[in-house]
Each structure stands twice: as structure tokens, then as C-alpha cells.
Amino acid sequence: MARQLTFSIFRYNPNKLGDKPRMQEYTFEEFEGLTLFVALNKIREEMDPTLMFDFVCRAAICGSCAMMVNGRPRLACKTMTNLLPNRINLLPLPVFKLIGDLSVDTGTWFRNLQVKTESWVHTKKRFDPNALEVRMDNKIAEQIYEPERCVECGCCVATCVTANIREDFIGATGINRVSRFMMDPRDERTDADYYEVVGNEDGAFGCVGLMACADLCPMELPLQSQLAYARRRMAAAGLKLQFAGVKIS
Amino acid sequence: MSAKHTHISDVLVVGAGLAAERSAIEAAEQGLSVIILSLIPPRRSHSTAAQGGMQASLGNIAMGLGDNPRIHLEDTIKGSDWGCDQEVAKAFCDTVPIMIRQLDSWGVPWNRVVAGKKKYASGIETEDLKEKEGLITARDFGGVAKWRCCYTADGTGHTVMFVVDTVVCKMGITVHDRMEAISLIHDGETCLGVVARDLRTGDINVYLAKSTVIGTGGAGRIYAATTNAVVCEGTGGAMCLNTGLVPLGNMEAVQFHPTGMPPVWILMTEGARGDGGYLLDKNMHRFMPDYEPKKKELASRDVVSRRMIQHIRAGYGIQSKYAPQHLWLDIRHLGRKWVWNNLREISNIAMNFNGLDPAKDLVPVLPTQHYSMGGVRTNKNGFVYGLKGLFAIGEAACWDLHGFNRLGGNSLAETVTAGFLVGKEVAKYTLGATQKFDYKLIEGFVKTEEERIKNLISGKNGKENAYAIKEAMGQAMMDHVHIFRTGPALQQGVAKLQELYRRSLKIGLHSSGQGANPELAQALRMPGMIRMALCTAYGALMRTESRGSHSREDYPKRDDANWLKRTLAYWKPGADLPTLEYEPVATPHMPPGDRGYGEATAGPKAAK
Numbered sequence: 077m078a079r080q081l082t083f084s085i086f087r088y089n090p091n092k093l094g095d096k097p098r099m100q101e102y103t104f105e106e107f108e109g110l111t112l113f114v115a116l117n118k119i120r121e122e123m124d125p126t127l128m129f130d131f132v133c134r135a136a137i138c139g140s141c142a143m144m145v146n147g148r149p150r151l152a153c154k155t156m157t158n159l160l161p162n163r164i165n166l167l168p169l170p171v172f173k174l175i176g177d178l179s180v181d182t183g184t185w186f187r188n189l190q191v192k193t194e195s196w197v198h199t200k201k202r203f204d205p206n207a208l209e210v211r212m213d214n215k216i217a218e219q220i221y222e223p224e225r226c227v228e229c230g231c232c233v234a235t236c237v238t239a240n241i242r243e244d245f246i247g248a249t250g251i252n253r254v255s256r257f258m259m260d261p262r263d264e265r266t267d268a269d270y271y272e273v274v275g276n277e278d279g280a281f282g283c284v285g286l287m288a289c290a291d292l293c294p295m296e297l298p299l300q301s302q303l304a305y306a307r308r309r310m311a312a313a314g315l316k317l318q319f320a321g322v323k324i325s
Numbered sequence: 326m327s328a329k330h331t332h333i334s335d336v337l338v339v340g341a342g343l344a345a346e347r348s349a350i351e352a353a354e355q356g357l358s359v360i361i362l363s364l365i366p367p368r369r370s371h372s373t374a375a376q377g378g379m380q381a382s383l384g385n386i387a388m389g390l391g392d393n394p395r396i397h398l399e400d401t402i403k404g405s406d407w408g409c410d411q412e413v414a415k416a417f418c419d420t421v422p423i424m425i426r427q428l429d430s431w432g433v434p435w436n437r438v439v440a441g442k443k444k445y446a447s448g449i450e451t452e453d454l455k456e457k458e459g460l461i462t463a464r465d466f467g468g469v470a471k472w473r474c475c476y477t478a479d480g481t482g483h484t485v486m487f488v489v490d491t492v493v494c495k496m497g498i499t500v501h502d503r504m505e506a507i508s509l510i511h512d513g514e515t516c517l518g519v520v521a522r523d524l525r526t527g528d529i530n531v532y533l534a535k536s537t538v539i540g541t542g543g544a545g546r547i548y549a550a551t552t553n554a555v556v557c558e559g560t561g562g563a564m565c566l567n568t569g570l571v572p573l574g575n576m577e578a579v580q581f582h583p584t585g586m587p588p589v590w591i592l593m594t595e596g597a598r599g600d601g602g603y604l605l606d607k608n609m610h611r612f613m614p615d616y617e618p619k620k621k622e623l624a625s626r627d628v629v630s631r632r633m634i635q636h637i638r639a640g641y642g643i644q645s646k647y648a649p650q651h652l653w654l655d656i657r658h659l660g661r662k663w664v665w666n667n668l669r670e671i672s673n674i675a676m677n678f679n680g681l682d683p684a685k686d687l688v689p690v691l692p693t694q695h696y697s698m699g700g701v702r703t704n705k706n707g708f709v710y711g712l713k714g715l716f717a718i719g720e721a722a723c724w725d726l727h728g729f730n731r732l733g734g735n736s737l738a739e740t741v742t743a744g745f746l747v748g749k750e751v752a753k754y755t756l757g758a759t760q761k762f763d764y765k766l767i768e769g770f771v772k773t774e775e776e777r778i779k780n781l782i783s784g785k786n787g788k789e790n791a792y793a794i795k796e797a798m799g800q801a802m803m804d805h806v807h808i809f810r811t812g813p814a815l816q817q818g819v820a821k822l823q824e825l826y827r828r829s830l831k832i833g834l835h836s837s838g839q840g841a842n843p844e845l846a847q848a849l850r851m852p853g854m855i856r857m858a859l860c861t862a863y864g865a866l867m868r869t870e871s872r873g874s875h876s877r878e879d880y881p882k883r884d885d886a887n888w889l890k891r892t893l894a895y896w897k898p899g900a901d902l903p904t905l906e907y908e909p910v911a912t913p914h915m916p917p918g919d920r921g922y923g924e925a926t927a928g929p930k931a932a933k
Contacts, residue, residue, distance in 0.1 A: 091526050109588055109589075125792075125834070125842075126844070127843070128841065128843055132370075132556055133373070133554045134591070135591040137480075138368075139368075183366030183369075187366070190494040195491060196492060196495040197431055199430070203426075203430045208460065209435075209461055211460060214462070217437050217477070220434035221477055221478055224477075225483070227368075227373075228368055260432060
């Protein structure tokens with residue numbers, strides 16, 4: 077016999093005057109292949125048209141639908157209910173600004189991150205449309221692709237102790253993003269340049285090493301080694317700057 | 326009540342996928358102020374879902390040696406079944422190699438040529454030259470004479486989208502995400518901007534600009550089963566159509582991708598077959614060579630999709646928990662290393678949604694709606710027909726690079742190339758244009774939208790359920806306007822859609838509609854979506870030939886004498902059916918001929 081599932085969902089619309097945060101329950105019978113994507117749409121279309129949540133690709137590649145599922149951040153689209161108990165608690169990701177119910181504003185947070193960490197290729201070369209591309213070892217291209225796979229879902233930020241208590245911490249996703257440029261030969265920034273960006277407690281040195289990010293990354297990115305890589309280079313850069321007599325704040 | 330905020334810029338770009346952002350970059354480079362509107366943060370756009378790669382005739386890999394834009398052009402024209410605009414296709418094929426290299430300079434980690442002898446799973450043995458080592462490599466794709474699909478594993482759309490967005494961030498281009506354009510503001514001659522609904526608050530805003538660029542992507546969600554993201558509801562096209570002045574081109578040209586994965590209909594990249602994957606039937610027989618001895622699994626998508634359905638109809642489909650009828654994709658012989666490196670994103674998808682490991686398991690596949698070749702009709706410079714100051718780009722547009730069938734890898738390539746080429750035209754036009762301010766006119770458009778919202782909330786016009794109507798529309802498209810089409814079925818489909826259209830005008834909310842209410846967003850989109858569906862169904866009914874993806878069983882031959890032309894669908898005020906006009910399709914670079922694959926060449930062989 078199919079299970080009765082109870083979805084206990086966080087409800088709060090900050091734009092509605094007088095609305096108060098609360099948990100609301102919806103119950104229906106589980107069926108084959110049920111994911112949280114299917115379940116939430118069913119609830120909205122058949123039970124409660126006001127329910128707010130975000131899905132875009134529904135294929136676990138766009139990062140829109142991260143939420144707290146029974147206490148852990150997950151991509152809802154690829155979460156099958158048959159792996160969950162009868163009672164499923166859904167809450168919005170912490171850290172990010174709440175838009176309503178399960179919908180949070182990851183877009184603004186990540187855009188600020190890109191700007192703050194200057195996450196783009198810095199080069200003095202001008203693009204020459206008549207020239208061949210600069211050669212690159214395929215192994216390096218594959219190495220860059222690893223951190224580049226981050227979908228900016230925010231799971232690592234939501235689960236990070238530092239990010240939960242310090243607003244300006246760039247999180248594993250931010251450190252991963254910067255290290256992606258560090259390993260890209262097309263980016264001409266020096267370690268001293270990167271030190272300006274992430275050589276501080278809002279960057280590479282803010283992490284306290286609990287590594288829940290690495291355990292819970294839906295893309296299974298090598299966050300631990302990316303963090304170690306960035307730290308190693310930043311620690312070396314910091315020492316070098318200090319020996320050169322540069323005062324580090 | 327009036328608009329909450331009014332924003333003014335030189336250029337307004339509606340949509341933030343690859344085509345949209347690339348055009349914004351081009352305009353911003355000319356010093357123009359640009360605002361981008363998007364339903365979602367740019368990096369979540371459906372462009373990121375593109376897997377396999379971008380076609381560009383770099384000719385670096387051994388199997389691509391000697392490639393050039395002319396061969397790419399010929400492949401594209403054949404792929405389009407002579408339906409494309411050949412001048413557009415030529416400009417595209419000439420420019421796309423530069424685009425690939427520019428993306429490289431911006432940071433895309435393109436996979437590179439590794440020198441040495443190799444043997445591919447397909448049995449091909451080649452040697453890549455030392456002199457090409459480290460240059461951008463390519464994989465095989467459907468309907469091509471040379472390997473030219475440049476890629477980053479099978480996450481090409483993701484890497485290109487992220488890198489293009491880094492340039493948008495670097496240039497400081499303004500993006501207003503969670504902002505949905507709901508109607509065009511125009512005076513009958515010129516587009517002045519849009520009315521938009523804030524999806525955070527529900528507020529109505531006005532955006533005014535000298536030029537407006539529509540880059541809102543495809544309309545796959547008019548079908549119940551599609552590989553498209555849930556945001557691909559054709560909002561930009563519907564908005565243009567609703568003016569009554571702007572036509573949609575060739576809406577009946579809909580691509581069905583051979584390998585959507587049931588039951589979730591997520592795409593399994595063509596790269597899987599490009600890298601040597603097979604299609605198998607219920608007897609584990611590799612059937613495509615029976616139908617297409619030359620191209621096998623790598624004929625164009627329209628052809629492979631039809632052959633698959635033909636084979637299922639002949640009784641060779643598989644019945645399983647995944648779907649009532651489907652076929653298998655087999656990439657096991659590519660080896661675990663190849664599968665989990667170069668086809669890793671689709672392997673994750675197969676694992677996540679069906680618990681299958683493609684290195685050892687077969688993956689269920691069935692042709693699935695994938696791409697809208699049709700869209701807002703523009704001239705070869707991206708200017709939309711019917712209104713000045715309005716441009717369209719990417720999948721939202723019918724620039725007409727693809728005609729009646731798009732080649733795999735040509736759409737991702739189109740996004741950045743059109744973004745560059747049309748973006749330049751946008752900039753040129755905008756630099757010579759003046760902003761029109763007509764407050765009465767603007768207020769009129771705002772008022773119309775506020776009335777619509779008020780009526781939906783109060784239920785003044787009726788209490789029809791937006792979600793129920795959407796579902797019925799999707800099913801009607803599946804039942805009547807799918808891969809194989811016939812006059813009587815299309816006629817029934819049109820009638821069903823007309824009935825649904827009339828009902829969609831009587832939608833009333835079942836919730837309060839206050840704030841960023843999601844039901845209201847859906848309700849506002851519904852009549853426009855059904856108009857797009859009707860343009861597709863009615864265009865298909867009236868086109869009495871088969872061309873590319875448009876396959877009429879009652880008119881199985883391509884008819885160049887009567888149908889070498891493009892459909893233009895207009896929606897006149899108060900109508901419940903589009904008005905169709907036609908324009909000729911010129912063939913300056915390659916006269917109509919044989920595609921070298923498909924029914925005309927290989928014939929409808931019986932299955933073995």
C-alpha cells in the first residue's frame with residue numbers, strides 16, 4: 077500500500093501585511109517516481125495556489141530549487157520522496173533573503189559575490205578576432221571545468237556555520253569560484269592580487285573547517301580540496317607580502 | 326493606481342539567457358545604458374541546460390580537418406530542409422569561429438585537442454597532429470559532414486552562460502531579475518518599452534527604452550512533455566503577437582529531440598550518439614542503420630525522431646515503468662571513463678532521476694519536444710517585423726537560421742553569434758534613435774494590465790482554473806501537433822485549442838492574487854501561451870507538405886514548388902485564430918536538393 081506523505085511547509089509572505097511565519101501541512105498519497113518537484117507543483121496546482129517556491133530546469137543543473145529538506149539543504153527537483161520518511165519538513169534556505177515561503181533571493185547574493193570577488197578573467201590582452209585561440213593543455217581545461225560546474229544553488233552557504241553568523245563570508249562557493257580563476261592561465265592576476273580579494277576572514281581564512289559544504293554539495297564538487305588549494309596559495313602570498321614589508325590588516 | 330517604478334535606459338533586453346546577455350554586452354560596449362529583465366537570475370536561464378556543444382568550423386581535430394564555414398553552411402541548409410534564411414546562415418557560419426575564440430578569451434574551458442593515435446567506440450581510428458595539440462577540439466553531431474561541435478564535457482551551455490555572465494558582471498550591466506515583462510508599450514509604429522510585473526512583490530513597473538530586445542527563449546512548455554525548463558513558456562513571443570502587428574514566423578517548425586528521458590523528459594545529449602552511442606529496440610537490435618545506412622544514429626534530429634516512432638509503430642518499442650513505449654540509448658561500450666568524464670552531466674541525470682548508471686545500464690529514451698525553430702520574425706539584422714525599435718534574438722526569434730530543422734549544436738552557437746551580430750545592429754539603431762515619451766499612452770498600457778489583474782482576482786470574467794487549462798493545452802499539443810501530423814488530427818487540435826482559448830479568457834484566480842502570487846503569474850500568461858499553441862497547430866494544418874520536422878503523413882513530400890516559403894502568423898484583435906501570411910524563402914547559396922539522409926534518400930525500410 078502506498079504511504080501517506082505529510083509535507084510540513086514553512087509559510088510566510090513578508091510582503092503581506094500582518095502575515096506571520098508558520099508551518100502548514102499538506103497530505104497526500106505517495107506515487108511512483110515522486111520527487112519534491114512533482115509534489116510541490118501538485119500542492120500548488122491542486123491544494124494551495126498561493127504556495128511560493130522556485131524551479132527552473134527541474135534537472136538538477138540550474139541550482140534554483142535548493143531548500144532545507146528535513147534539516148539538510150538539497151536540490152528539491154532531484155530529491156525522490158521514497159528516500160524520505162513519511163513526514164517531510166520543508167524550509168527555505170537560511171542566510172539568503174526570504175522572498176516568500178520556500179523562495180529565497182539567491183540571485184542578488186551571488187551577483188554581489190561575483191562583483192566582490194571580481195570573478196571574471198582579468199587580462200591585459202585584447203581579443204584579436206583574426207588570431208587562433210591560445211593553446212591550453214586539455215588537462216588544465218578539465219581541471220578548470222571541475223570548480224566551474226558549481227550551479228550556485230546556495231546549499232554550501234546554507235549549511236555553513238561561518239556564513240550563518242558572518243554576513244560577508246563568501247562561503248565555499250565563493251572560494252571555489254575564486255580558485256577556479258587562480259588555476260586558469262588566462263587570468264593574469266598574481267597571488268598578491270587574489271590576496272586582496274580573499275586573503276582575509278571573509279574569504280579563505282573565514283572557514284572553520286567543518287566541511288558540511290563538501291558533504292552536502294549537490295554537484296559533489298571537490299570543495300575541500302578547492303578550499304585547501306586557495307588557502308595554501310593565500311597563506312604563501314600572505315607570508316611573502318609580510319616578508320616584503322607590506323602591512324597586512 | 327499607476328506603475329510603482331519607471332525605469333529608463335537606452336536599451337532594454339527582455340530575457341537574460343545567452344543571446345540576451347550577449348546582445349546586452351554588445352550594446353553596453355558602445356556606451357549605451359542597458360537594463361536586462363529576467364524571470365530568474367541570469368545563470369539559471371535555460372541556456373545553461375545546453376549540453377553537447379557549439380558548432381564552429383575550427384577544423385582542429387583530425388575528423389574535422391579541412392572544415393570551413395562553407396561546409397558548415399551546407400550542413401545547416403540541408404539540416405533546415407531548405408527552410409532557413411541562407412544569408413543569415415552564411416553570416417552565422419562565417420562568424421561563429423570568432424565567437425568560440427572570444428568565449429575562450431573570456432574564460433570558457435573548451436576541451437582541447439590531445440595529439441596521438443586514437444580509436445573511438447564507433448570504430449573510427451584517427452591520429453591527431455602535434456601541430457593541433459592544445460587547440461579547441463570538437464565532437465561529432467547529427468547531420469554534419471565534419472566533427473565541429475566544440476564542447477566542455479557535456480556542460481557546454483553551463484560554462485558558456487557562466488562566462489558570458491562574468492562579462493555582464495564585469496561591465497556592471499544592470500540586471501533586474503524576477504521581473505516579468507507582460508506587455509509591450511507601443512504607438513502602432515514604434516516600441517517604447519514594456520510593462521513588467523515584479524515577481525518579488527507583485528508591483529507593476531514600466532521600462533522605457535529606445536530599443537527593446539526580446540530574448541526570452543523558446544515556447545516548449547506549450548507541450549505537456551518537453552525537455553525545456555519550466556520557464557520556457559514563450560512569454561516574449563506571446564507579448565509581441567498580442568500587439569496584432571508583429572508576426573511569428575514558422576511556428577509549426579517544432580523540433581523533437583530523439584533522446585528525451587522518460588518519465589521526466591530531461592534531455593540526454595546528442596553528444597551521447599556523437600561519441601558513439603547506439604539506439605536499441607526491444608530485441609536489443611541497433612535499428613538505425615537499417616533505416617539510415619549512411620548517417621545511422623547521426624542523421625538530423627527530425628529524421629532520427631521519425632525513424633524511432635516508425636520503429637515503435639512497427640512493434641519494436643519497449644514497455645516499461647518508464648513509459649508505455651520507448652527505446653534504449655546504449656553508451657555502455659564507450660567505457661566507464663568516457664561516460665563519467667565526457668558525458669557526466671547526463672550520467673548524473675540518469676542516476677538522479679532513474680537510478681541508472683549509463684556505464685552499465687541502458688537508458689530509456691523517446692523523442693521529446695525540444696526546440697522552437699519558429700518565433701518572433703525578424704529580418705536578417707534582427708529587426709522585428711511590424712514595430713520599430715524592437716529586436717528579437719535566440720530561440721525567441723525566427724531570425725531563421727534553422728528553417729524546419731535545427732542542427733544540434735547550432736542553437737547554442739546561434740545565441741552568442743546572434744547576440745554579437747544583432748547586438749551591433751541594436752547599438753547602431755539606438756545611437757541614432759530618440760526616446761519617445763508619451764505618458765498618456767504609457768498609462769493606457771499600464772491601465773490595461775491593471776484591469777486584467779483586477780479581473781483575474783475578482784473573477785469578473787469567470788472562474789476557469791489556469792492550471793487546468795494549461796494542462797489541457799499541453800495534452801492537446803501532444804495528441805494533435807506532435808511528430809507525425811495529419812489534416813484531420815490537426816483540425817481537431819485547432820478546435821480543441823480554440824475552445825481552450827475562449828476558456829482562458831474566463832480565468833479567475835482561486836487565491837487572493839496579492840503580492841508575488843504565482844497563480845496570477847500563470848493566469849496572466851495563459852491566453853498568450855494558447856495563442857502561440859494555435860499559431861503552431863494552425864500553421865501546421867495549413868502547410869500541406871512535409872519539410873524538416875514538420876511531417877504530414879497526408880502530404881509526405883517536400884513541395885518546393887508551392888511551399889518554399891515562411892509562415893507569418895498574426896493575431897488580430899478579437900480573433901480566436903491567427904491570420905496566416907507567407908513570404909518567399911530565397912536560396913542564394915544552395916538550391917533545394919537532397920539532404921543525403923532521411924526518407925527521400927534512404928526510403929522507409931522495413932525493420933529487421
